[in-house]
Amino acid sequence: MDVVATIPYGRFDADNNYVADVRVRVLIHIWKADTNGNGRPDPDEMMLVNYGANWANWNLATMAAPTFKLGSYRGIVVSVDLVRGPDAPPYAPPVPVTVAVTYVDTAGDPWVSVSPSSATIPPRGSATFTLTVKPPANAVPTTYIGEAVVTNNATGSVNRREPHHPPRVIYRASAGVDTQTHHLPSA
Ligand SMILES: [Ca+2]
Numbered sequence: 001m002d003v004v005a006t007i008p009y010g011r012f013d014a015d016n017n018y019v020a021d022v023r024v025r026v027l028i029h030i031w032k033a034d035t036n037g038n039g040r041p042d043p044d045e046m047m048l049v050n051y052g053a054n055w056a057n058w059n060l061a062t063m064a065a066p067t068f069k070l071g072s073y074r075g076i077v078v079s080v081d082l083v084r085g086p087d088a089p090p091y092a093p094p095v096p097v098t099v100a101v102t103y104v105d106t107a108g109d110p111w112v113s114v115s116p117s118s119a120t121i122p123p124r125g126s127a128t129f130t131l132t133v134k135p136p137a138n139a140v141p142t143t144y145i146g147e148a149v150v151t152n153n154a155t156g157s158v159n160r161r162e163p164h165h166p167p168r169v170i171y172r173a174s175a176g177v178d179t180q181t182h183h184l185p186s187a
């Protein structure tokens, strides 16, 4: 997840003297719990994940694997503050702030099908799955990246493999222990 907060450059250095008037910072926190029950994330209820605090009219903060880090905590809090610089006027008028949050998640790919969709693999056995990719005729000609996700129904473990061009995933299981390897042979 990326968060970018921006203010107009004219508010950052209105007189162009290279001394900042007002700058913007951006912070990402995890709100662990509403300990005092007031419905709001208070400072002592949050832990800092990342921040951007450069002397600029915009800042970026990133958070990797936000869903995993959030876990069962209360929420993710994105906050922006305006900081008076050394050249700040006595009264700083309201400053418009633009905040853009970009979050990329995985989703099923309708272009890809797998056959068979599941298999029972005996100890020390293997199974072969064939992935078929059918991009539509109007697909934008660029590089697409996907991954094959193999879920072990017995252990619940999930293994991911990025299928660059090999069309097959071979799934091997050892008896009783979760030591499967997923071999991706060359196409
Ligand atoms: Ca200035």
Ligand SMILES: [Ca+2]
Pocket: 033, 034, 035, 036, 037, 038, 039, 040, 041, 042, 045
């Ligand atoms: Ca609270």
